[in-house]
Each structure stands twice: as structure tokens, then as C-alpha cells.
Amino acid sequence: NAGVMQNPRHLVRRRGQEARLRCSPMKGHSHVYWYRQLPEEGLKFMVYLQKENIIDESGMPKERFSAEFPKEGPSILRIQQVVRGDSAAYFCASSVGTRGSEQFFGPGTRLTVL
Amino acid sequence: GENVEQHPSTLSVQEGDSAVIKCTYSDSASNYFPWYKQELGKGPQLIIDIRSNVGEKKDQRIAVTLNKTAKHFSLHITETQPEDSAVYFCAASIKAGGTSYGKLTFGQGTILTVHP
Numbered sequence: 001n002a003g004v005m006q007n008p009r010h011l012v013r014r015r016g017q018e019a020r021l022r023c024s025p026m027k028g029h030s031h032v033y034w035y036r037q038l039p040e041e042g043l044k045f046m047v048y049l050q051k052e053n054i055i056d057e058s059g060m061p062k063e064r065f066s067a068e069f070p071k072e073g074p075s076i077l078r079i080q081q082v083v084r085g086d087s088a089a090y091f092c093a094s095s096v097g098t099r100g101s102e103q104f105f106g107p108g109t110r111l112t113v114l
Numbered sequence: 115g116e117n118v119e120q121h122p123s124t125l126s127v128q129e130g131d132s133a134v135i136k137c138t139y140s141d142s143a144s145n146y147f148p149w150y151k152q153e154l155g156k157g158p159q160l161i162i163d164i165r166s167n168v169g170e171k172k173d174q175r176i177a178v179t180l181n182k183t184a185k186h187f188s189l190h191i192t193e194t195q196p197e198d199s200a201v202y203f204c205a206a207s208i209k210a211g212g213t214s215y216g217k218l219t220f221g222q223g224t225i226l227t228v229h230p
Contacts, residue, residue, distance in 0.1 A: 004157075033217065033218070035218075035220075041222070041223075042120075042203060042220040042221060042222045042223050043158065043203065043218075043220045044220070045217035045218065045219065048216060048217055055216075056216055056217060058115075058217075059217065091157055091158070093218075095215065101146050101148075101163070101165075101207065101209060101215040102148070102160055102163065103148070103160070103215075103218060104160060105150070105157035105158045105159070105160075106157050107156060107157045108156075108157050
């Protein structure tokens with residue numbers, strides 16, 4: 001299966017805990033995008049990364065949220081001190097970058113904050 | 115920034131009928147317009163896309179049209195089937211020069227229900 005992989009698929013955290021969401025892009029893809037989908041809403045852009053670089057973080061909340069895409073390993077979206085409003089589905093997408101435009105999405109991580 | 119409006123929010127059709135979903139965008143620099151289908155509990159699946167140098171694109175029962183002057187684009191599904199029932203999202207993006215495509219700005223989604 002060469003699709004975008006995300007784990008965990010479901011994550012439950014209590015208020016104040018940290019959440020770590022992982023995304024492995026499709027083989028050959030070096031660009032990763034993170035989106036958030038609140039219940040009954042569309043997807044909202046959060047951050048766009050290439051290997052070891054943040055290209056666009058204009059959709060990322062200023063506090064508690066961070067993202068990385070290291071040289072080796074998956075991209076990580078980290079949410080510190082989670083609050084109930086962080087409960088949502090978080091989707092990762094990947095693309096080949098300059099040679100292509102299509103973004104392919106993973107199955108998402110559904111975060112529930114108790 | 116870019117803003118994408120999508121209509122209708124819900125659409126109910128009989129099997130075999132056609133379905134049309136419309137989107138408008140605000141940023142004239144947008145030049146890439148994909149459509150995604152999302153089934154319950156799953157990630158969005160790219161079903162068709164169009165670039166700004168093309169006015170229409172067709173893939174079997176699905177077609178997309180783009181009017182750059184009016185800044186709107188539409189998804190057309192013909193001969194609908196119950197398995198077409200899902201949430202459909204339009205989106206817009208910008209590719210600037212030699213750089214890669216940036217973020218997608220999504221519409222609010224259309225819940226399509228195809229009745230057998």
C-alpha cells in the first residue's frame with residue numbers, strides 16, 4: 001500500500017495532555033500538508049512542510065501547535081496542553097512538489113479531548 | 115486570502131439523475147481546482163481536478179467546468195449511483211512560478227444523497 005499513512009487513527013487525550021500525530025507521505029512525495037476538520041465543517045489548512053523546512057504555517061495557531069518533517073521519519077503534528085476545542089479530525093496530505101499539484105490525503109487522526 | 119464558497123450544502127437526487135455542485139473563488143491568482151469525495155470516517159479522495167488553462171475536463175461520469183472570468187467552477191456527475199453518495203468538496207490553490215502548489219482552500223462541502 002503506497003498511500004499516505006497516518007497514526008494513530010484515533011487518539012483520546014485529557015485536557016492539558018500532549019497529542020502527537022504522525023504522517024508518512026506516499027512514496028516519492030517530499031511535500032506534506034496538514035489540515036483540520038471540525039465536525040460538520042470543511043477542511044482548514046494548517047501547515048505545509050518539505051523535508052526539514054516549514055514552507056507555510058499561516059493556518060497554524062500561534063500557541064501550543066507545532067509541526068516538523070525531519071530528514072528521516074514521518075511528519076509530526078504536535079499539540080501541547082490540549083483543550084476540548086482541539087477535538088477534530090486531522091488530515092495529512094502529500095504531493096510530489098514542484099512537478100505535480102495533486103495532494104493525496106491520508107485516512108486522518110480523530111482526536112478527542114475529554 | 116482566498117475564499118471558496120460552495121453550493122448547495124445538501125443535494126438529493128434519484129439514481130440515474132445528474133448532480134451539479136457549484137463553487138466560486140475570490141483570488142484571481144488561483145490556478146488549480148481539485149474536487150474531493152469524502153465518505154464517512156475516511157479521508158478526502160481526489161476525483162478530478164482542473165487547471166486554469168483548461169475550461170472543461172471529463173472523466174467517465176464526472177466532469178468539471180471552469181469559468182475564470184466569473185471565478186467559478188462546477189462539478190457535474192451524470193447517471194448518479196447510490197455509491198456516489200458522499201460529501202463533496204471543491205478547493206482552490208495557487209502555483210506561483212517555479213514553486214510548488216501551496217495550500218488548498220476548501221469549500222464548505224456538499225452532502226450528496228443518491229436515492230435508489
